[in-house]
Amino acid sequence: MKATRSMVLVSSDPESMDRGALEVFNRLQKQILAYGLQEEITLSMISDVSKKSANPLVLVYPDAVIYGSVTADDVPLIVEEHLYKGRVVEHKQISPYDLTGKIAWLTARKGTLPAEYRIVLKNVGLIDPENIDEYIINEGYEALGTVLKEMTPEEVYTEIKNSGLRGRGGAGFPTGLKWQFVAGTKSEKKYVICNADESEPGTFKDRLVLEGDPHAIIEAMSIAAYAVGADEGFVYIRGEYGLAITRMAKAIEQAREYGLLGEDIFGTGFSFDLHIHAGAGAYICGEETALIESIEGNRGEPRARPPYPTTAGLWQKPTVVNNVETLANIPAIIRNGAEWYKAIGTPSSPGTKVYTILGNVNVTGLIEVPMGITLREVISIYARGMKNGARLKIAQTGGSSGSIIPASLQDTPMDFDSYSKAGVSLGSGALLIGDENVCAVDLAKVLLNFFRFESCGKCNPCRIGNKRAYQILWNISEGVGTMQDLTDLSQLSDQLYELSNCGLGQTAGSPLHDILAHFRAEVEAHVKLKVCPTGVCQMSGRRAYQID
């Protein structure tokens, strides 16, 4: 994806619109085209970013220059002087104190446009994944050599702990700490499992790593095995990922041939071997205890915890379970050190994050950027703006088990802590971007349909709660909902969270909570006026007495 040189934002709150923001925007678009700058500059409208006196505003990023009371006639000068020649038009500038907190990032990160930074995807698309030599030439298996020859297991997990790496599967648990738990549990036999059952809707980052750089996972799992004292590992890949399974199988075979898997690796006496287990189509198997049950040949039903897999996992032995993206960070951390890693991203969430960008934007795909980028930046820079110039209405972060957020949260930095403070889940890194044609009720209905289908059925709150919530949303979307339904949805959301056995049920209620918190007016329109404001819902009057 091409990097953008500058971002130009025009305020579009009602005052700004009243004072000619649209003319300013159109003029900017024309002038940028006239100077042939359209490839380097993204132009977007943003809402509610300033105190009212100086609207409309034009913000230029990364320079962090703010122009106030801009009229269409000012535009040619700004484009020619600032965007073309790089000279700030001082007499139109205003103070950043006129801005509200919502775009605090503008001055805080002055001068830096977030660029792609590849650690996890370093080799993906660049090396031949079926040729181990290409991986080795690109620093491959160097970290494993260092670990086996120069470090004790304790030094390895301490290094990972110091790097601040947190699990990328969604929960954000510190990886080094998990390794330490398993290392500290006494057992003859221990296991390392790579969770590659990537089924969070909208997420395909792990697939690309498995398909494009399978040896990175083998190396990382070997390092993990050494750190915790395991000699056997499993890569649990979802059954739908045929190419990933083939590539991983081939990589394991090559690693065995080169003596990088098997007995006495590098002549150090350390032994480790790896198997692939293909899933058979069940979202719940991404939950680590369900995944373990599935490897053992059972239905993928999560276990009660504790005991956690770190003490009693696969066949009741201590087991480390790490996500693909988490593991792909390991070799680089060992090669470059914990300090190097900590300098990337934000202090509480070091490193990069791989995001999948989807929905009503011009460019969909995958990016790896330092933690802490904002949704606005993702949309404007990497996704090249909204499709058909529409406005962002709703976004879903982190896949089905993530959060539904309104456009007003698009300037919150995306890292574990800032997001959890705002009550948003970063989840798997899927970013589903929706424009004004997406209905909040319909989106929640699709999500609850997913959960009622994927619930394993073991515990009642999840099995019955999701079905009931789906029926209620169905009724609302068909124009037969009542205000009591909204109260019920809110209660169901709490009960799912508090009573469910595993993460699936606990997060299944968040779409309910989110649409009521952020899109209540739209939901009430379905109930009180029997109108779907976006025209998506059928409003047929049919009730959900009997849906399969």
Added chain:
Amino acid sequence: MPVEVKVDQDVRKIVRTLVEEKGPEKAELIPILHEINSELGYISDEAIKELSERMNIPSSHIYSVATFYRMLSTEPRGRHVIQFCESAPCHVAGGRLVWEKLQRELGLSKGETSEDEKWSLITTSCLGVCGVGPVLVVDNNIYGNVTPEQVPGILSNYE
């Protein structure tokens, strides 16, 4: 994947060979069920019975596992299986209209198999190709960025 109805004897032989190949440990149950499913098109009662004897696992357990996972079927399916992704990313990208067209075109609803046993229409959760949604999969062929207008053309590729 064209599927012929196999007589019970063949079924038993396929199961026996698979168990010999992979071993009778319980951890091999799902991989073996995968293979049976792709060879026979579904996991028949006969196959479950034989598997139960060979692996020394109760047939109730095998049945409970076979019905748990979406990629395994205990019912015969049509010659061509169409999987339509109904997760949010494909839905937002226009999947709803494609799904309506698909049902109209085939005259089938969710989970049904056509009378001539040519088509089975099933929905699935995310397949991990969301970058090109809406996505539908016919047998092992993935079609991305599908529009309602493209549906008849895609279907005409199959005999």
